[in-house]
Amino acid sequence: MNPESLRTPCFVLDADALKANYQGFAEALGKRFRALRVAYSVKTNAHPAVLAVLREAGAAAEVVSDTEYRLARALGFDDIIFNGPIKGEACFREALQAGSVVNIDSKRELDWLAGMPAGHSVAVGLRVNVSLPEDETFSRFGFDGPELAAAVARIREMPHVRLAGIHLHRTSKSRSLDVYRTLAAKASEVIRTFGLKPAYIDIGGGFFGSMPGKPGFDDYAAVLAEGLEGCLGEETRLIVEPGNALIASPLTMYASVLDTKRIAGERVVVCDASRNDIDPFFRKTDYFKFFPALEEGRPRENSQTVVGCTCLENDRLFHLTDGPRLETGDRIGFRFTGAYTMALSPLFIRYFPRVYVLEDGACRLAFEEWGARQYLSAYGI
Numbered sequence: 001m002n003p004e005s006l007r008t009p010c011f012v013l014d015a016d017a018l019k020a021n022y023q024g025f026a027e028a029l030g031k032r033f034r035a036l037r038v039a040y041s042v043k044t045n046a047h048p049a050v051l052a053v054l055r056e057a058g059a060a061a062e063v064v065s066d067t068e069y070r071l072a073r074a075l076g077f078d079d080i081i082f083n084g085p086i087k088g089e090a091c092f093r094e095a096l097q098a099g100s101v102v103n104i105d106s107k108r109e110l111d112w113l114a115g116m117p118a119g120h121s122v123a124v125g126l127r128v129n130v131s132l133p134e135d136e137t138f139s140r141f142g143f144d145g146p147e148l149a150a151a152v153a154r155i156r157e158m159p160h161v162r163l164a165g166i167h168l169h170r171t172s173k174s175r176s177l178d179v180y181r182t183l184a185a186k187a188s189e190v191i192r193t194f195g196l197k198p199a200y201i202d203i204g205g206g207f208f209g210s211m212p213g214k215p216g217f218d219d220y221a222a223v224l225a226e227g228l229e230g231c232l233g234e235e236t237r238l239i240v241e242p243g244n245a246l247i248a249s250p251l252t253m254y255a256s257v258l259d260t261k262r263i264a265g266e267r268v269v270v271c272d273a274s275r276n277d278i279d280p281f282f283r284k285t286d287y288f289k290f291f292p293a294l295e296e297g298r299p300r301e302n303s304q305t306v307v308g309c310t311c312l313e314n315d316r317l318f319h320l321t322d323g324p325r326l327e328t329g330d331r332i333g334f335r336f337t338g339a340y341t342m343a344l345s346p347l348f349i350r351y352f353p354r355v356y357v358l359e360d361g362a363c364r365l366a367f368e369e370w371g372a373r374q375y376l377s378a379y380g381i
């Protein structure tokens with residue numbers, strides 16, 4: 001693919017890399033777990049092209065709202081893990097009846113279960129609240145302490161309901177192996193305390209993908225296998241719900257330099273992408289940036305600040321010290337920009353950027369940039 005041929009700002013999805021991430025994770029876990037489900041976390045990036053690649057590769061879908069549940073169904077996912085505290089009752093019932101894995105995360109779901117006709121037997125899981133040593137405060141998800149015990153007891157009183165599994169997702173800052181040691185230890189403790197024989201243990205997502213210098217799929221698989229040893233029966237299935245690990249690395253954002261100017265001695269480089277596109281929480285201090293197609297011998301510049309296309313003062317992408325002097329028309333690439341970026345893209349000044357898909361060596365436009373026409377049509381205008 002020639003980056004010069006792309007119309008910017010745009011994302012490029014490398015479909016083969018996405019498939020390889022899914023297969024790499026499934027193979028690493030498959031070496032250590034007899035029964036396994038890798039369910040892609042739809043919230044991380046719900047672009048239909050992403051979901052199509054993963055569905056074809058064999059992934060299940062992990063969803064946390066009725067909207068995501070319906071999206072996954074509409075795109076042909078049969079195997080769905082339904083999580084989260086905001087499920088609607090109709091969708092909850094539909095998912096249970098369709099045999100989806102449904103992990104309960106609110107008391108109202110227990111009430112709905114109790115109200116279901118006794119003739120229909122259903123299986124559910126319970127989300128367990130987990131704290132990590134690295135936490136600054138408590139996690140707001142799952143059942144904890146006496147409420148966990150009460151939820152287990154309540155489910156056990158329902159003759160038509162089987163407690164089939166436990167769910168322990170945490171997204172941590174560190175994404176470290178210690179997080180999975182803690183999760184596995186908590187799973188073992190809950191299984192022992194309540195004498196469970198779970199059909200599945202859902203350890204959630206929160207993993208790094210193929211990030212240089214970070215734990216890899218084999219490392220996570222080894223830690224989970226060690227930590228869960230002794231609480232897995234012959235048929236107990238491990239479920240994982242990776243989002244970031246599958247979709248961060250296959251997406252690259254490309255921007256173009258629109259203008260350069262000098263302010264207070266600094267060379268300011270204005271580009272057509274925004275921090276909103278690649279860092280929607282405005283938290284990162286630097287990016288995996290590169291400059292495709294810069295000719296040899298480009299003069300160097302002491303200090304440049306590359307700024308984004310919005311009118312926010314803090315829409316400043318990065319600072320370049322002693323770098324090639326960037327000029328109008330140059331391209332800037334940002335790697336590892338697939339997770340929680342497109343999904344959190346705001347309708348702010350410039351609408352959703354275009355998306356290309358790179359597959360089998362060919363690059364096709366999969367989504368045209370939203371302009372005024374697409375925006376108005378969403379309002380029926």
Ligand SMILES: Cc1ncc(COP(=O)(O)O)c(C=O)c1O
Pocket residue numbers: 041044062064083084169171204205206207241242243244245339
């Ligand atoms: C329940 C659940 N599963 C999986 C994920 C995916 O997390 P990550 O993208 O860090 O793998 C999330 C993210 O918030 C989540 O809430």
